[in-house]
Amino acid sequence: MMLFGKECKRIIFSKIYLLFFAAVFFFSFYTQIWSDLSNDQDSFIKPKPGRDDYGITLIDDPEVLTQESTAQLLNDLINNEFTTYPYGFIHVVHLKGSDKEKLSIILQKLTGFPDPENYVKSNCKIAGTWGDTDEVYTDYEIPELNITDRMSIEDFRALMTEADNILGGGSSYAPDRIDQEFCLGPMSYEQALERYNELIEDDKVTNGYARLFCDYHGIFMVLFPVFLIAVYHSADKRSKMEQLIYTSSISSVRLTLTRFAALVSCMMLPVLFTAVLCNFRVMQFYGAAGLDHFAMIKYSLIWILPTVIAVTGIGMLLMNLIHPIAVVLIQFAAWFFLAMMGPLSGHFGVFDIIIRHNTEYGRSEFMDSLPVFIENRVFFTVLGLVCAFAASFVWDLRRGGKLGGNKMPRKLFARKS
Amino acid sequence: MDDRIEIKNVSKFYGKKQALNDVSLSIGKGMFGLLGRNGAGKTTLMKTLAGLHPMSGGSITVCGVPISKVKEIRSMTGYLPQEFSMYPSMTCEECLDYLGTLSGMSKGLRRERIDEMLVRVNLDEHRTKKVKQLSGGMKRRLGIAQALLHDPKVLIVDEPTAGLDPEERIRFRNLLGEVAEDRIVILSTHIVGDIEAACEKAAVMNDGRILHNGKVDDLLRAAEGMVWSAVVETRFLTQIKLLYPVTGMVMKDRDTIVRFISEGTPDISGAEAVKPNLEDAYICCLYRNGCIENGGDI
Numbered sequence: 001m002m003l004f005g006k007e008c009k010r011i012i013f014s015k016i017y018l019l020f021f022a023a024v025f026f027f028s029f030y031t032q033i034w035s036d037l038s039n040d041q042d043s044f045i046k047p048k049p050g051r052d053d054y055g056i057t058l059i060d061d062p063e064v065l066t067q068e069s070t071a072q073l074l075n076d077l078i079n080n081e082f083t084t085y086p087y088g089f090i091h092v093v094h095l096k097g098s099d100k101e102k103l104s105i106i107l108q109k110l111t112g113f114p115d116p117e118n119y120v121k122s123n124c125k126i127a128g129t130w131g132d133t134d135e136v137y138t139d140y141e142i143p144e145l146n147i148t149d150r151m152s153i154e155d156f157r158a159l160m161t162e163a164d165n166i167l168g169g170g171s172s173y174a175p176d177r178i179d180q181e182f183c184l185g186p187m188s189y190e191q192a193l194e195r196y197n198e199l200i201e202d203d204k205v206t207n208g209y210a211r212l213f214c215d216y217h218g219i220f221m222v223l224f225p226v227f228l229i230a231v232y233h234s235a236d237k238r239s240k241m242e243q244l245i246y247t248s249s250i251s252s253v254r255l256t257l258t259r260f261a262a263l264v265s266c267m268m269l270p271v272l273f274t275a276v277l278c279n280f281r282v283m284q285f286y287g288a289a290g291l292d293h294f295a296m297i298k299y300s301l302i303w304i305l306p307t308v309i310a311v312t313g314i315g316m317l318l319m320n321l322i323h324p325i326a327v328v329l330i331q332f333a334a335w336f337f338l339a340m341m342g343p344l345s346g347h348f349g350v351f352d353i354i355i356r357h358n359t360e361y362g363r364s365e366f367m368d369s370l371p372v373f374i375e376n377r378v379f380f381t382v383l384g385l386v387c388a389f390a391a392s393f394v395w396d397l398r399r400g401g402k403l404g405g406n407k408m409p410r411k412l413f414a415r416k417s
Numbered sequence: 418m419d420d421r422i423e424i425k426n427v428s429k430f431y432g433k434k435q436a437l438n439d440v441s442l443s444i445g446k447g448m449f450g451l452l453g454r455n456g457a458g459k460t461t462l463m464k465t466l467a468g469l470h471p472m473s474g475g476s477i478t479v480c481g482v483p484i485s486k487v488k489e490i491r492s493m494t495g496y497l498p499q500e501f502s503m504y505p506s507m508t509c510e511e512c513l514d515y516l517g518t519l520s521g522m523s524k525g526l527r528r529e530r531i532d533e534m535l536v537r538v539n540l541d542e543h544r545t546k547k548v549k550q551l552s553g554g555m556k557r558r559l560g561i562a563q564a565l566l567h568d569p570k571v572l573i574v575d576e577p578t579a580g581l582d583p584e585e586r587i588r589f590r591n592l593l594g595e596v597a598e599d600r601i602v603i604l605s606t607h608i609v610g611d612i613e614a615a616c617e618k619a620a621v622m623n624d625g626r627i628l629h630n631g632k633v634d635d636l637l638r639a640a641e642g643m644v645w646s647a648v649v650e651t652r653f654l655t656q657i658k659l660l661y662p663v664t665g666m667v668m669k670d671r672d673t674i675v676r677f678i679s680e681g682t683p684d685i686s687g688a689e690a691v692k693p694n695l696e697d698a699y700i701c702c703l704y705r706n707g708c709i710e711n712g713g714d715i
Contacts, residue, residue: 005519010504224428240502247467248519249492255519400487401470 003255008264016231017266024220024270028208031216032278047192049209054192059185063151069173070110071142073163074120077103078140087337093167102166106159109147161354177349198363204292209282210275210299215357217271217300219339222325222354225267226331229315230324231264246399256316256392263312264344275300303355303379310353310380311335314389320394350375384390419481421445422466422571422601427475429461429625436461438625440475448597450612450619450633451605452699458625459605460499463575466603467496480570492520495564499575502556502639505549509540509559513566520567527566534562554585558592565596578611585669590615607611613695621702628706633695639705640698646676648686657685662709664697678704 011017038387047054076082080100082093097105107116124140147156160173167173172181187195199208236242245255275296281289292298312330318327341355348355350372357366397403419499422444429437436458453459464470466477468487477484484490503512517527518538537542540560543551551559557577564572574593578586592616593602611635612619619636621629629636644664649657651673657663661683665676676691677683678701693701703709 002524006515006518013506235504239504240500241504243467243469243496243498244501244503244516244560245519246469246498247491247494248516249488249521249567250519251488400468401464 003250003258004262007022007259008237008266011228011262011266012231013271014231016228016233018314020228020267021270022206022225023224024217025274026091027122027220028216028270028274029249030215032213032274032281046196047189049189051189054187056184057187057191057195058179059183061185062148062156065179066147066153066156066184066374067145068109069160070107070147070180071102072108072143073160073173074111074116074142075140077107077117078120080300082167082171082172084167084169086168086338087340089340091170092309093170093171095166099166102353103163106163106166109151109159110156111148112150124260132393166184188247195361196386199361200290203360203363204290204295205286206292206295208363209278211303211357211362211366213278213296214299214303214359217304218307218354218356221267221271221304222311222335222339223332225263225308225311226315226328226335229263229312230328231317231321232259233316233408234324236301240267240309252396253389253392256395257388260312260316260391263316264305266306267308267312268300271300271304271308272297306377306381306384307353310387311384311386313384313391316374317387317394320391320398348376350379353380419478420570420601421480422603423476424466425476426463426474427462427465427477429458429470429688430473436625437465437472440622440627442620442627442630444601444603444618446597446599446601447618448604450616451603451622452609452612452619453607454608459607459621460524460575460624461625461658462622463496463573463603463605466571467491467494467573469496469551473535479516484603486547491677493570495556495567495569497560497564497572497574497577498586500516500628501560503548503559503563505560506547506615508545509535509551509562510544513563516563517566518670524568530566530568531562534566538562539588543617553651554581554589557581557585557589561589561592561596570600572596572600573605575602575605576607578608585612587614609696609699615700621699623703623706623708627688628701628708630653636698636702637693642690643678643680643701643704644676644684644691644697645679645688646674646691647683647685648672648674649685660684662700662704664699664700673680680705695699 074258077095077100080094082095084091084093104115104117108114110116111119113119120140121141125138126141126144127136127138129136151159157175157178160178161175164171164173164175172178199205236245258372279293280292315327315331337352338352346368354378355373394403422442423443424440424442427437428435438458440458440462442543451498456513461470465472465484466479468484468490472484479490480493482489482493489547504515507515513534515530515560517530520682522530532541535544538561540555540558540562543555548559560577561574564574572593577593578589581589590611594602595687596602604611606612616633618631619633620627620630621632621636629639645661646679648669649672651668651671654673654675655668657675657677661677661679662675667674676697678697679688682688
């Protein structure tokens with residue numbers, strides 16, 4: 001415990017930790033404390049009957065899905081401009097040759113038109129002017145296609161997946177995005193009331209916001225820790241203290257695991273700190289009564305702690321094997337790629353380190369995924385601990401001179417002289 | 418319990434390069450010097466003794482404990498590496514406290530030993546100074562303090578005086594002499610003066626081999642009759658250097674007093690045998706073992 005305290009002190013009083021803390025606090029403040037709550041005033045008002053608009057929601061209507069997505073695909077084909085997000089970054093695709101033909105064939109199957117592009121250009125063109133200006137624009141008003149009369153929803157989805165593949169993935173027609181992009185409809189009063197009650201009564205408000213809080217912090221805590229781990233890990237070598245530590249009598253497992261625990265604990269501090277701040281922020285809008293004041297802390301420990309454990313364990317193991325700078329580059333790139341890849345909500349598997357739930361609503365959707373969520377968090381906790389133990393084993397080899405700095409493969413496979 | 422370090426037929430390879438070649442030594446209490454050129458294998462031997470390098474062959478026991486029992490070896494050994502420092506933003510006291518914790522010392526014992534060590538190495542007044550504010554000599558003294566903190570039976574110091582000014586070097590040697598009273602201290606150095614001033618026994622190493630092992634006086638005795646001095650015209654110096662290993666030269670106008678090694682009577686008029694110092698004895702040892710050839714540079 002004494003060593004744990006000393007390691008925590010070393011971390012907390014380092015410059016890199018101040019930067020880490022500031023980064024987590026800044027992004028937390030920017031995404032939640034300042035942004036979400038203040039911009040989403042509707043969340044706090046109980047819906048009243050008789051209003052025209054209660055917002056939009058995801059609906060289960062094959063007619064809407066097939067019509068809206070096919071119309072958009074047709075428009076995109078006519079303009080030959082498809083916006084995709086293959087690796088989280090925007091990419092505009094312009095099709096040529098056989099790919100364009102393949103997409104036309106898909107649209108033939110979907111629309112029933114022999115030449116959908118020319119049919120729409122000839123028959124569906126509309127023109128107008130922008131606002132009060134004389135600037136003329138042309139658009140295409142796609143007629144009712146009645147796709148569900150010609151094919152099953154499964155066949156439709158298969159064709160859209162094929163279209164997404166032609167576009168290189170990450171388009172609005174991808175299986176994990178198509179519903180959220182095109183299957184939206186107006187929310188009814190009953191739905192709005194149910195959503196409100198779910199947040200107020202079941203989630204006691206803070207549980208809903210805690211999921212949103214963890215959605216953002218799940219990303220921060222995957223991206224930022226590698227910098228702190230790298231600086232902390234290389235401190236012994238930079239300070240030329242490595243050999244003094246190697247020759248002390250502490251066991252490699254004890255030292256490595258203590259440092260691992262110190263890193264994890266210190267990295268959780270800004271998370272818990274901002275969790276408390278967010279709780280106060282929610283209190284500002286909803287009042288203290290009826291809130292679950294431990295929700296933010298509870299979710300942070302269940303949701304974010306396993307992420308931190310995994311990222312720290314993996315980072316420590318890799319830094320014992322290869323140069324810390326290489327680890328920073330590899331890990332940051334890998335985590336960033338993973339963070340940008342998935343949808344904003346739902347659809348996570350056991351092996352997805354980043355779990356997205358970018359809304360304070362959707363309790364039932366989250367609860368439906370709870371078994372997968374638990375398996376996921378247990379998996380990453382175990383993975384992090386296994387990596388930490390492996391890191392202590394590798395460190396012990398280095399300590400005894402059996403494994404050199406960055407020459408692992410050579411050392412491992414060299415014959416004993 | 419056995420209070421000796423027994424090194425038997427130890428060898429160490431780095432790939433194909435042999436760093437230690439059949440090294441055997443028996444080291445008892447007191448200060449033992451390990452003298453050799455840079456690259457002679459001293460640091461490899463030191464690191465092997467400190468459990469930082471595995472051996473390729475042979476055996477080592479430290480006070481009866483085989484070197485393979487690293488935990489026990491580490492708890493009875495203090496090590497001061499050739500190049501070291503400590504976390505720059507920690508104070509002297511904090512550094513010792515941290516390393517004491519790593520050595521499993523209790524809080525009370527740490528406090529007591531830190532006070533004792535800081536006084537012993539004359540850093541008591543600087544206990545709250547940060548490591549980054551210490552001079553080279555102060556850092557070395559702090560290094561000795563950390564190596565002695567857990568009261569080890571064996572202290573291994575690798576090139577501790579390199580880079581220190583003469584005053585600091587003397588102070589450091591005296592400190593080592595004091596701590597060697599009740600433990601084994603192995604001092605590795607390429608500075609002959611350190612051995613001469615501090616060690617009763619020493620080994621000379623070259624190319625991973627032990628060339629001499631015994632009392633420093635024996636090394637001096639072995640060089641008797643081999644060290645010569647002559648006053649020669651400076652213009653003949655090049656020829657003399659080609660014929661004999663030269664250990665010293667003092668220029669005087671057109672003449673030079675030259676000190677050199679020769680196994681027999683040298684072919685220089687006026688040459689007289691002189692009493693060897695340890696530096697001469699060390700060069701003689703290298704010469705006898707074929708590490709220096711006639712006409713070769715020392």
